[in-house]
Amino acid sequence: MAIDLELAPKVKRPAGERCCEPVVYPEVERDQATRMAEVAKALGDPVRLQLVDVLRKHAGKVCVCELVPLFDLSQPTVSHHLKVLRQAGIVGSEREGLWAYYYVLPDALKELSAWLN
Amino acid sequence: MAIDLELAPKVKRPAGERCCEPVVYPEVERDQATRMAEVAKALGDPVRLQLVDVLRKHAGKVCVCELVPLFDLSQPTVSHHLKVLRQAGIVGSEREGLWAYYYVLPDALKELSAWLN
DNA sequence: TCTAAAGATTGACAAACATCACTTCAATCG
DNA sequence: CGATTGAAGTGATGTTTGTCAATCTTTAGA
Numbered sequence: 001m002a003i004d005l006e007l008a009p010k011v012k013r014p015a016g017e018r019c020c021e022p023v024v025y026p027e028v029e030r031d032q033a034t035r036m037a038e039v040a041k042a043l044g045d046p047v048r049l050q051l052v053d054v055l056r057k058h059a060g061k062v063c064v065c066e067l068v069p070l071f072d073l074s075q076p077t078v079s080h081h082l083k084v085l086r087q088a089g090i091v092g093s094e095r096e097g098l099w100a101y102y103y104v105l106p107d108a109l110k111e112l113s114a115w116l117n
Numbered sequence: 118m119a120i121d122l123e124l125a126p127k128v129k130r131p132a133g134e135r136c137c138e139p140v141v142y143p144e145v146e147r148d149q150a151t152r153m154a155e156v157a158k159a160l161g162d163p164v165r166l167q168l169v170d171v172l173r174k175h176a177g178k179v180c181v182c183e184l185v186p187l188f189d190l191s192q193p194t195v196s197h198h199l200k201v202l203r204q205a206g207i208v209g210s211e212r213e214g215l216w217a218y219y220y221v222l223p224d225a226l227k228e229l230s231a232w233l234n
Numbered sequence: 235t236c237t238a239a240a241g242a243t244t245g246a247c248a249a250a251c252a253t254c255a256c257t258t259c260a261a262t263c264g
Numbered sequence: 265c266g267a268t269t270g271a272a273g274t275g276a277t278g279t280t281t282g283t284c285a286a287t288c289t290t291t292a293g294a
Binding site: 045047073074076077080081084095097098 | 281282283284285286290291292
């Protein structure tokens with residue numbers, strides 16, 4: 001937040017001088033940007049975005065065995081994508097006997113969503 | 118939109134049978150997911166996310182020469198990131214003499230933003 | 235206890251990516 | 265024109281990513 005960028009006047013400078021005023025960059029934004037970029041990166045694959053979409057629409061836990069046939073991908077690949085989403089803090093999972101259920105973590109997308117608005 | 122996933126009852130099936138009901142997958146979502154994932158992917162780098170952040174906060178055109186010193190990166194690298202953003206349809210650019218100005222395209226983030234809400 | 239099923243992990247491999255030093259291009263000033 | 269400047273383009277390089285086949289782990293049924 002609060003990036004205060006100074007717009008310098010544009011004239012060709014007389015050789016040796018810097019083009020623009022040195023702009024101070026607040027470190028505050030760094031961490032937030034890193035966090036949000038991590039979430040965005042995890043959503044930056046059509047398969048993962050659709051996985052999240054399905055999980056959200058179901059508003060409950062969905063079994064992996066129901067997710068796999070939705071895509072033209074092998075089970076390990078879907079499992080891999082789910083792992084990426086889990087590591088990004090977007091989804092959580094629970095085991096129940098043989099089955100694994102995934103669900104979207106409620107606040108996971110909040111920060112990015114707020115920034116985008 | 119409108120992914121209608123059927124939740125099948127979970128019982129260990131008697132060998133050879135499929136775990137879940139075959140779930141019909143509407144092709145509609147495919148294209149939308151691809152588009153949104155493309156945008157998300159472009160935002161999935163801290164540098165690019167910060168670039169967009171700066172450009173948005175300025176609500177006008179910002180010169181590349183003011184963007185470069187914001188990051189600990191070479192000018193070609195920043196230029197490369199701007200190109201990625203341009204190809205994702207997130208920013209536009211204009212040349213004015215020696216300088217190049219970038220700005221956020223107003224509707225670029227709308228679809229993703231709406232989906233996230 | 236033996237077998238099969240769900241799902242995760244591993245290893246491999248090609249494709250994509252981030253970065254930089256170097257170069258090129260276009261525009262401006264003297 | 266000749267020199268310089270802002271910005272984009274070009275390899276080159278090391279890293280990350282998406283995918284699958286094969287394997288492993290855990291659980292449940294027979």
